[in-house]
Amino acid sequence: xxxxxxxxxxxxxxxxxxxxxxxxxxxxxxxxxxxxxxxxxxxxxxxxxxxxxxxxxxxxxxxxxxxxxxxxxxxxxxxxxxxxxxxxxxxxxxxxxxxxxxxxxxxxxxxxxxxxxxxxxxxxxxxxxxxxxxxxxxxxxxxxxxxxxxxxxxxxxxxxxxxxxxxxxxxxxxxxxxxxxxxxxxxxxxxxxxxxxxxxxxxxxxxxxxxxxxxxxxx
Amino acid sequence: xxxxxxxxxxxxxxxxxxxxxxxxxxxxxxxxxxxxxxxxxxxxxxxxxxxxxxxxxxxxxxxxxxxxxxxxxxxxxxxxxxxxxxxxxxxxxxxxxxxxxxxxxxxxxxxxx
Numbered sequence: 659x660x661x662x663x664x665x666x667x668x669x670x671x672x673x674x675x676x677x678x679x680x681x682x683x684x685x686x687x688x689x690x691x692x693x694x695x696x697x698x699x700x701x702x703x704x705x706x707x708x709x710x711x712x713x714x715x716x717x718x719x720x721x722x723x724x725x726x727x728x729x730x731x732x733x734x735x736x737x738x739x740x741x742x743x744x745x746x747x748x749x750x751x752x753x754x755x756x757x758x759x760x761x762x763x764x765x766x767x768x769x770x771x772x773x774x775x776x777x778x779x780x781x782x783x784x785x786x787x788x789x790x791x792x793x794x795x796x797x798x799x800x801x802x803x804x805x806x807x808x809x810x811x812x813x814x815x816x817x818x819x820x821x822x823x824x825x826x827x828x829x830x831x832x833x834x835x836x837x838x839x840x841x842x843x844x845x846x847x848x849x850x851x852x853x854x855x856x857x858x859x860x861x862x863x864x865x866x867x868x869x870x871x872x873x874x875x876x877x
Numbered sequence: 878x879x880x881x882x883x884x885x886x887x888x889x890x891x892x893x894x895x896x897x898x899x900x901x902x903x904x905x906x907x908x909x910x911x912x913x914x915x916x917x918x919x920x921x922x923x924x925x926x927x928x929x930x931x932x933x934x935x936x937x938x939x940x941x942x943x944x945x946x947x948x949x950x951x952x953x954x955x956x957x958x959x960x961x962x963x964x965x966x967x968x969x970x971x972x973x974x975x976x977x978x979x980x981x982x983x984x985x986x987x988x989x990x
Contacts, residue, residue, distance in 0.1 A: 659904055659988055659989070659990045660988070661988050662898050662900075662986060662987050662989060664894055664983075664985065664986055665984070666890060666984050667981055668887055668890075668916075668981075668982040668983055668984060669883065669886065670890065671889070671890070672886070749882070751882075753882060785879055810963075811914075811915050811962070811980075843963040843965060843972070844963055845964070846964065846972045
């Protein structure tokens with residue numbers, strides 16, 4: 659019997675592919691955004707609002723991640739935006755390998771930014787880098803203001819957090835300051851936006867932030 | 878539930894190490910799991926047993942050691958252990974600190990024959 663020192667990250671296989679994706683998209687000048695939040699947090703609706711604000715400046719593509727079905731992809735397709743529906747057939751998160759397989763389905767020479775709507779889940783997707791340049795964590799008001807403390811990994815790894823459905827604040831006991839404070843405790847650099855995709859409040863601020871990030875990222 | 882794909886990758890990595898080191902059988906695997914990762918050791922162990930069947934790792938003991946998160950406080954210019962996900966200096970209570978380790982999990986070593 660002999661002991662062999664290994665010291666390799668358990669997720670090395672995913673990290674390697676994630677780095678390869680970054681290499682490809684950086685060459686093609688395509689910026690990747692990973693959008694993570696619970697089922698029903700409003701990821702697709704937020705994306706449709708962002709498409710409206712960002713499409714005059716950027717050519718956008720969307721990857722819709724779901725366990726099954728193509729409902730979300732149809733909504734995006736109706737907007738005339740290139741979209742690929744990724745069905746994980748039960749898996750609770752998207753891995754870099756799936757994105758690597760999907761990227762060739764897009765005409766990358768004709769895109770500036772791809773938004774990936776991850777599987778609705780606050781836990782598992784947070785562990786997997788999928789070649790993104792920016793990670794958005796989405797929390798909607800009806801989910802409750804204790805979610806940052808309960809599911810800290812996502813919020814500690816996000817570049818930016820969106821408190822969505824802000825128009826619901828009068829109807830729920832949701833302490834925005836508490837949430838902001840909890841996020842800053844785990845991630846001091848996280849930018850936080852109050853947004854209502856439905857009323858449109860806060861969408862301009864978020865899209866201005868994204869415009870800056872995408873432009874800087876593509877330089 | 879992501880433990881399934883994590884463990885599947887783990888079994889592949891361990892078996893590759895065995896091949897690289899001309900070993901026929903893996904006796905044990907030492908895995909270090911950061912306390913800030915969301916891996917559940919018990920689930921990883923169960924999946925490991927299941928996924929290693931019929932491979933060089935079948936029957937290998939999976940030893941999982943948790944290690945705490947560590948931060949560097951930029952104001953105190955000192956390193957500290959932290960108890961949870963909050964990156965707050967235990968000395969000055971400030972947030973001007975950065976995570977050094979604790980989010981990652983890695984294979985430390987394997988014993989083969």
